[in-house]
Every structure is written in C-alpha cells, then in structure tokens.
Amino acid sequence: MDPGRNRRTVRRVWTAVAAALALPLSMLAAGSPTAQAAALQCSVDYKTNDWGSGFTVDLTLTNRGTDVIDGWTLTYAYSGNQKLGNGWNGTWSQSGQTITVKNAAHNARVAAGAAVSAGAQFSYSGSNTAPTSFSVNGTTCTGAHQPPIAVLTSPSAGAVYTQGQAVPLAATAAAADSATISKVEFYDDTRLLGTDTSAPYALSV
Incomplete structure (x- = not known):
C-alpha cells in the first residue's frame, strides 16, 4: 500500500471528527455552545x-x-x-x-x-x-438565575488532527447574578465527552 495514500485517508477521517467537534462553533450565536456550564441556583x-x-x-x-x-x-x-x-x-x-x-x-x-x-x-x-x-x-439565593454562558475556545474552527493525536478541548464560562460555575460539560454534538469542575475548563479526547 502506498504510505502517502494511507496518510491522506487518515487525515480525511480526523478532519470529519474535528469538524463534528467544531460544528457548534458556528451555532454559538443561536445559543448552542458545545461547552455547557451549570450554576448553583x-x-x-x-x-x-x-x-x-x-x-x-x-x-x-x-x-x-x-x-x-x-x-x-x-x-x-x-x-x-x-x-x-x-x-x-x-x-x-x-x-x-x-x-x-x-x-x-x-x-x-x-x-x-x-x-x-x-x-x-x-x-x-x-x-x-x-x-x-x-x-x-x-x-x-435569589431563585433561578439567568443561564450561564460557556464559549468553546479550543479546538479552533477547521482544526485538523491526525489519528492517535489528542484533541484539546477548552472553554471559558461565566455566570450571571453573582452565581458560581459548578461544572462545564463538553459535547460532540449531543454526546457527552467529559466534564471539568474547575477553571481553566479543559478536556483532552
């Protein structure tokens, strides 16, 4: 098998995975971040x-x-x-x-x-x-707070990773009404990848 051909195939597979992870970045304005924060209410x-x-x-x-x-x-x-x-x-x-x-x-x-x-x-x-x-x-304690905001900062849109390479996930999170962030969850579309409970919020998959 041509080694160059094999490398190109692996690259295409991981581009698809990275795109799936980064897809919600284009939806942040619509309120669908891939990192979700939970605040005590x-x-x-x-x-x-x-x-x-x-x-x-x-x-x-x-x-x-x-x-x-x-x-x-x-x-x-x-x-x-x-x-x-x-x-x-x-x-x-x-x-x-x-x-x-x-x-x-x-x-x-x-x-x-x-x-x-x-x-x-x-x-x-x-x-x-x-x-x-x-x-x-x-x-x-003031009842229900405004929902917290989480923004995915890594990976960047269009990032490409080779097979076997870890994909670094990172996010920032902020809570309204003087609330505190209890955790940030990272998702691949609707699949939960993992959770971080302290800043800086990060995960490697």
Whole structure:
C-alpha cells in the first residue's frame, strides 16, 4: 500500500471528527455552545415563631437548579442582637451577626427541585428583623438565575488532527447574578465527552 495514500485517508477521517467537534462553533450565536456550564441556583424560605424575647427559626433550602447540590453551607446575617442558642438538622454557628449552617450527614445532598430544612432557637431583645439575604456555598439565593454562558475556545474552527493525536478541548464560562460555575460539560454534538469542575475548563479526547 502506498504510505502517502494511507496518510491522506487518515487525515480525511480526523478532519470529519474535528469538524463534528467544531460544528457548534458556528451555532454559538443561536445559543448552542458545545461547552455547557451549570450554576448553583437556590432559594431560602425563612419562618419564625417569636415570643418576644426569643424565637425559633425554620429554614427551607430549595435547589432551583438542574444539578444536585452535594454538600451545602448556608449563611445569613441579622441586623440586631439575636443570639444563637441551639440548632438542629445541621451544624449552626455564629460570628458577630453572621449565622452559618452546615449540612448534616442526612441532608447533605439536595436533588434538583428538592428541599431540605434546618432549624434553631435564638434569644434577643429589642427588634427582631428578618434577614434579607441568604447565600449557599458562596452563591446568593435569589431563585433561578439567568443561564450561564460557556464559549468553546479550543479546538479552533477547521482544526485538523491526525489519528492517535489528542484533541484539546477548552472553554471559558461565566455566570450571571453573582452565581458560581459548578461544572462545564463538553459535547460532540449531543454526546457527552467529559466534564471539568474547575477553571481553566479543559478536556483532552
């Protein structure tokens, strides 16, 4: 067999694969990137039972995103002199006016659309104004966020790779509403190739 002919055949096969990987690049303007980012989305329901000098609080954390929340730390702050007594369904702590709640073993995972609860008892004097902002794992819980944006930066459009050569995939990702990126998924058309959970987001196939 002519070695030159064999090399040309291999080149044509890998051009087709590279084109398939790069195809969605021409569709980015239509909103179909090949790298997809997922951001934590959550809401917190805050309820109290107040008797004038103390109160109990019931917090319900709801996962508004599409991915499981695997372990959570919820934080919020009071504006008064509320003092933590004891808590349940999580590890509660207080530093100044800031309250931190870490998941218990039995409620660490929160499936998409599911909710978990935790509660505590506090004492106070004067006013007992409810907190206005809650954060989970560093992301402010405001309900559903605007979808994150992922842009494939490698391979470049029209890139050609020979058989056996690794194809480097790379992407940038950004989230709206002060959300954080939990992962970026790389696809060949609709087939998932792999996932990266930290920037810089990359994969070699």
